[in-house]
Amino acid sequence: MKIGVPKEIKNHEYRVGLVPASVRELAARGHDLYVETGAGAGIGMSDDKYEQAGATILPNAEAVFETAKMIVKVKEPQAVERAMLRPDHVLYTYLHLAPDPEQTADLVKSGATCIAYETVTDAKGRLPLLQPMSEVAGRLSIQAGAACLEKAKGGSGVLLGGVPGVQPAKVLIIGGGTVGFNAAQMAVGMGARVVILDRSAEVLRFLDATFGSQVETVYSSVDAIEKHVVNSDLVIGGVLIPGAAAPKLVTRKHLKTMRPGSVVVDVAIDQGGCFETSKATTHAEPTYVVDDVVHYCVANMPGAVPRTSTFALNNATLPYAIALADKGAEVAMLDDEHLLNGLNVYRGMVTCEEVAHDLGYDYTDPREALTAA
Ligand SMILES: NC(=O)C1=CN([C@@H]2O[C@H](COP(=O)(O)OP(=O)(O)OC[C@H]3O[C@@H](n4cnc5c(N)ncnc54)[C@H](O)[C@@H]3O)[C@@H](O)[C@H]2O)C=CC1
Ligand SMILES: CC(=O)C(=O)O
Ligand SMILES: [Mg+2]
Numbered sequence: 001m002k003i004g005v006p007k008e009i010k011n012h013e014y015r016v017g018l019v020p021a022s023v024r025e026l027a028a029r030g031h032d033l034y035v036e037t038g039a040g041a042g043i044g045m046s047d048d049k050y051e052q053a054g055a056t057i058l059p060n061a062e063a064v065f066e067t068a069k070m071i072v073k074v075k076e077p078q079a080v081e082r083a084m085l086r087p088d089h090v091l092y093t094y095l096h097l098a099p100d101p102e103q104t105a106d107l108v109k110s111g112a113t114c115i116a117y118e119t120v121t122d123a124k125g126r127l128p129l130l131q132p133m134s135e136v137a138g139r140l141s142i143q144a145g146a147a148c149l150e151k152a153k154g155g156s157g158v159l160l161g162g163v164p165g166v167q168p169a170k171v172l173i174i175g176g177g178t179v180g181f182n183a184a185q186m187a188v189g190m191g192a193r194v195v196i197l198d199r200s201a202e203v204l205r206f207l208d209a210t211f212g213s214q215v216e217t218v219y220s221s222v223d224a225i226e227k228h229v230v231n232s233d234l235v236i237g238g239v240l241i242p243g244a245a246a247p248k249l250v251t252r253k254h255l256k257t258m259r260p261g262s263v264v265v266d267v268a269i270d271q272g273g274c275f276e277t278s279k280a281t282t283h284a285e286p287t288y289v290v291d292d293v294v295h296y297c298v299a300n301m302p303g304a305v306p307r308t309s310t311f312a313l314n315n316a317t318l319p320y321a322i323a324l325a326d327k328g329a330e331v332a333m334l335d336d337e338h339l340l341n342g343l344n345v346y347r348g349m350v351t352c353e354e355v356a357h358d359l360g361y362d363y364t365d366p367r368e369a370l371t372a373a
Helices: 022-029 046-050 061-067 101-109 131-148 180-190 201-214 222-229 252-256 267-271 306-327 328-333 352-357 364-372
Strands: 001-006 033-038 057-059 070-072 090-093 114-115 168-176 193-198 214-218 235-236 263-266 289-290 291-298 342-345
Touching: 001 061, 022 033, 022 046, 022 057, 022 306, 022 328, 033 046, 033 061, 046 057, 057 061, 061 070, 070 180, 070 306, 090 289, 090 306, 101 342, 101 352, 114 328, 114 364, 131 180, 131 235, 131 267, 131 291, 168 180, 168 222, 180 201, 180 235, 180 267, 193 201, 201 214, 201 291, 214 222, 235 267, 263 267, 291 306, 328 364
Parallel strands: 001 033, 001 070, 033 057, 070 090, 090 114, 168 193, 168 235, 193 214, 235 263, 263 291
Antiparallel strands: 114 342, 289 291
């Protein structure tokens, strides 16, 4: 298989689809690797390192898309990248289609096979290719939120951990999955008072057993959100309904009850966000203010720590990249229902039920789509 790795072009996105060690694994299996010059610069991996691993360096993204059949990326293809997709391309990357009608329309039009990292599943119903980036983003959310609480950044001037004799900040985490758990670890470590809301009894039980009295677990309801948002200094949004647009759990009315200078970090923004007032921001301009509340809504948070993130991402994505390359995408997916769950768009058909539902497309079962083709 000819496999291409373009340089990421989303704002301040320094991750890269494959690290040299992954290139080496794939090359050793007889695949041809094409890497855009400078693709690994953001993680300190030079073109030389990629060449030593067995890749051919190409001068630009056009050459990568032209030469390769399988494209391995990190972030959803931007408009100029989508224009280069062909029906014989296999695109393997994060897509987050439900809140993104323009991207979805372009992928449908391209005829390409589009596999989304974030909907690949595992035997326990988890999302193994989302998990490592959710770990990063969950941990970063507290760092980012703590910085936003500083006065010079528009915050209320509260230190998360407080100091002896002065109470710590209250951190409310909505969604106690991977993002929520990792945010809680950091917030507890910094000495904040932490409340976590979730709808899953199993998740609440796990958090309670893990953190004991260091966190308060609460069943998520409109009542609970209203009660806890009002006096929180920092609210983290980490809910997910896999594949679907995030539910808007915190409304503008709730927001108005918060103290001026309080902060919301909407990690779920890549699925549209769980605050009514959220809109995606970039690392270049990460925050904006609504009703005196600072909003941090960066859709590619792990891009801020690309070295950690790229290696963590490759650990999870490489086994599936190998299967796709070794067997061909169709056979690899027919052989593995969990990889098949990653198929969002195939030859113009929308094969992720939540995306089809949220954006008004006909839904085609992925197995039927593959076997009909
Ligand atoms: N902005 C960024 O850069 C990044 C964003 N993310 C996003 O963060 C979000 C969360 O991801 P994960 O933690 O991996 O998902 P997860 O599936 O591990 O956890 C989500 C949790 O939300 C809970 N939930 C669902 N509905 C709820 C409700 N109404 N109230 C309270 N809890 C509710 C679920 O029970 C689950 O425990 C996803 O949208 C993911 O794509 C992940 C990584 C980076
Ligand atoms: C999951 C995701 O959207 C990211 O890592 O950027
Ligand atoms: Mg994202």
